[in-house]
Amino acid sequence: MQLDAGLARRAVEDIVEEPRRAVASSPGVDLSCVLAYALAARSRQLIRDAVLAVLLFLLLIGGALTGGLLAVPVFLVAWAVVAGELFYVNYAVIVPKLSRKAFTPGAAPIPHSAGQADRLTEVAQWDGGNVTVSQSFGPFTGYGRQTAAWSYPIRADVPKEGADAVKPFEIHALYDHIASAVENLRLPGVRVQDRLLVNGQDLLVDLDAALSKVLLPNVERAPVPRVQEKVIRDLRQDPSGRARPYLALQVSGWEGELVTTQFLRFYLSPQRDVLFMENSVTLLAPVRAAYRSVDTLLDRPTFRQAAEIIVSTFMRTIALLFRSVPELLGVIKHHLGSKRRRQLREIKHRTFNYGAPLSLRQDASDYLYYRYFQKIDTEMYTKLVGRRVFDSLIDFLEQHEIDTSDLSDQKTIFASAFSIGDNSNVSFIQSAVAVGQNAVGRVLQGPGTLSGKSAQPSGGGQ
Numbered sequence: 001m002q003l004d005a006g007l008a009r010r011a012v013e014d015i016v017e018e019p020r021r022a023v024a025s026s027p028g029v030d031l032s033c034v035l036a037y038a039l040a041a042r043s044r045q046l047i048r049d050a051v052l053a054v055l056l057f058l059l060l061i062g063g064a065l066t067g068g069l070l071a072v073p074v075f076l077v078a079w080a081v082v083a084g085e086l087f088y089v090n091y092a093v094i095v096p097k098l099s100r101k102a103f104t105p106g107a108a109p110i111p112h113s114a115g116q117a118d119r120l121t122e123v124a125q126w127d128g129g130n131v132t133v134s135q136s137f138g139p140f141t142g143y144g145r146q147t148a149a150w151s152y153p154i155r156a157d158v159p160k161e162g163a164d165a166v167k168p169f170e171i172h173a174l175y176d177h178i179a180s181a182v183e184n185l186r187l188p189g190v191r192v193q194d195r196l197l198v199n200g201q202d203l204l205v206d207l208d209a210a211l212s213k214v215l216l217p218n219v220e221r222a223p224v225p226r227v228q229e230k231v232i233r234d235l236r237q238d239p240s241g242r243a244r245p246y247l248a249l250q251v252s253g254w255e256g257e258l259v260t261t262q263f264l265r266f267y268l269s270p271q272r273d274v275l276f277m278e279n280s281v282t283l284l285a286p287v288r289a290a291y292r293s294v295d296t297l298l299d300r301p302t303f304r305q306a307a308e309i310i311v312s313t314f315m316r317t318i319a320l321l322f323r324s325v326p327e328l329l330g331v332i333k334h335h336l337g338s339k340r341r342r343q344l345r346e347i348k349h350r351t352f353n354y355g356a357p358l359s360l361r362q363d364a365s366d367y368l369y370y371r372y373f374q375k376i377d378t379e380m381y382t383k384l385v386g387r388r389v390f391d392s393l394i395d396f397l398e399q400h401e402i403d404t405s406d407l408s409d410q411k412t413i414f415a416s417a418f419s420i421g422d423n424s425n426v427s428f429i430q431s432a433v434a435v436g437q438n439a440v441g442r443v444l445q446g447p448g449t450l451s452g453k454s455a456q457p458s459g460g461g462q
Contacts, residue, residue, distance in 0.1 A: 001038040002089050002098070003291060005045045007363065009327075011038040013334060014358040016119050020343055022133035022200060022223050023126035024142035024359035027191075027284060028256030032124040033108045034360060037098075039116060040109035041089075046331065048085050052078055052324035059321070078321055083313040090309075091301065094294050122222075129225030130232070131215070132197045135355025139197040139244075142359040143261045144284035145367065151278040156268065156402055163401035171236050171268045174275075174396055175247055178264070181392035182249050182385055189252035194232045195263075198223075198243035200355025204347070206242050211235075215243070216354065219347055223354050239267050239276075249389070251381040258374055259284035259361075260381045264389065277393075281382060286374065288366040 001008045015023055016035055023031070055078045059071055096102055111117045134141040159166050179192045198207070203216045203223060214231060215223045232245040246263040253259075260283050267276045301309070346352035369375045394404045 001034060001041045002093055003293065005041075007360070008038045008041045008045065010358055010363070011035060011360055012042045015123065015360070016116065017334075018357065019119065019122075020220065020222055020347075020352070021135075021354055022131070022356040023123050023225070024356035024362070025126065025129070025132060026142055026359060026361035027250060027259045027261070028252050029127075029361045030105055031127050031360065032120040033105045035120055035123060036108035036111060039111055043112070044085070044089075046328070048081060049320070049324040049327045051081055052321050053328055055081070056321050056324060075317070075321075079310075079314065079317045082317040082320055083310050086309055086313055087301075087306075090293070090297055091299075095297050095299055098294050099297070100295070126225040130193060130195050131223065131225055131227055132195055133200045133203075133223050133355045134197070135200050135353050135357055139199065140261070140263060140280065140282050141356050142362060143248075143263075143282040144259065144362055144365060145282060147281050147283050149278070149280040151276065152407075154275040154277065154397070154407055155273065156275040156397075157271075157273040158403040159401050160398060160403040160405075166402045167400040168272065169396075169400050171266055172233055174266055174393075175236070177396045178389055178392050179247060181388050181395075185384060185388055187251055187381065187384065189250075189256075189259075191248075191250040191252075193248045193250070194229065194245060195248045196227055196232055196235070196243055196245050197263075200353045201351075202242045203354050204350045204352065208241075211243060220344070236266070237268070249385050251385060253377050253381060254286070254374060257286040258378055258381070260378055260385075262382070262385055262389070279386075279389075283378060284361060285365045285367045286370055287361075287364045289370070291364060 001011065011034070014021075015031075016039065026034075055074055059074045059078070097107065111120060132139065132141055132143075138146060140146060157166060175194075183190060183192050198215065200223070203212055204219065207215070211231070214227060217224065235241055235243060235245045238244075244265065246265050249262040249264060251260050260281065263280045263282070265278050268274075269276070298305070343352060369378075394407060397404050397407075
């Protein structure tokens with residue numbers, strides 16, 4: 001928030017000043033604390049832009065009237081403003097307040113108005129909520145990039161060897177069994193939660209009226225951040241509903257730098273003969289290197305570091321000078337109310353999208369591994385949780401006298417690594433695995449990257 005004016009602006013405009021849209025979950029982040037710093041940073045950045053706009057006027061008008069005599073001194077003043085702000089940010093905000101040894105969440109800046117304070121309280125409710133409202137195709141807003149997805153149908157009416165008949169079960173019992181098994185893994189940072197996922201464009205039009213009233217009690221306000229457990233339980237047996245409940249199995253490591261989440265869903269057919277299961281894996285990768293300067297800053301800059309700051313802000317001063325006027329005009333336009341009128345018109349015409357427009361944690365991710373161990377730990381978290389889910393699923397089915405030989409023969413591991421035969425019923429989306437003869441799989445290509453090109457086939461499936 002302190003170093004990236006663009007991110008701070010989006011945080012304020014798309015979250016703090018956006019009461020009609022949902023707020024994306026940011027695992028591992030105290031969102032209201034971050035936004036308090038964003039508000040403070042935004043106020044300082046706007047003051048800087050106002051000063052630069054005045055200096056730009058003097059540079060252009062005064063320079064023209066004096067034959068360019070004012071150009072150099074005015075630019076030097078602007079350069080001093082930009083460099084001075086960077087010195088202030090680094091050594092009056094980041095070092096004394098945001099370093100590892102100094103940071104205290106309770107010492108976050110106090111909002112300037114009661115309205116901002118109330119809004120941050122509302123945002124904090126989303127941090128503890130169980131509803132995710134997306135704005136685009138992917139439903140997992142806030143949880144990072146989807147790295148794998150697969151689904152699999154299981155026969156649930158075939159008794160296991162030696163059993164006369166299967167024992168009926170409720171789908172809720174299966175969810176509870178798997179949730180308990182994953183929680184007992186005792187991995188650091190494990191969190192198991194039921195979440196309801198819905199697209200923000202469906203709230204006004206396509207949802208059942210009763211459910212729409214639950215999620216959106218006031219059409220001119222944001223959806224609710226939390227629904228009762230009964231709502232989620234009732235939706236578990238709706239295979240085509242536009243609001244779908246998932247069991248979110250989350251593991252965070254590296255002090256929140258890595259967050260893997262597996263979104264698990266089951267559906268038992270009305271005839272109780274087929275159990276359909278799906279799993280989607282998401283990853284929040286480490287934040288960008290540019291945001292890590294707090295880890296390397298000294299309490300006071302050396303002469304060389306001070307010189308580097310002054311030199312590095314030369315080109316930045318030119319860019320900020322010419323950007324200052326559009327920035328200020330954008331703020332004025334934002335507060336004139338045109339956005340509010342447009343939103344009310346879209347709500348009236350039932351075209352408004354209530355989905356979260358921004359996830360701060362996701363937007364700050366670099367999608368690079370900075371350490372080899374981060375890559376290995378990501379695989380470990382995913383595979384350990386996947387194996388526990390797979391084992392507990394088999395255990396639950398066998399407790400209910402259901403044949404699991406087909407599932408075991410597939411050697412399915414509930415993660416992004418599988419070993420599957422040619423006649424598999426498993427389907428994949430963007431997985432690191434390919435199935436079948438001469439199949440080509442997606443791989444993590446090159447050191448550190450989270451995406452890559454297809455591997456070359458070498459005979460059988462890879």
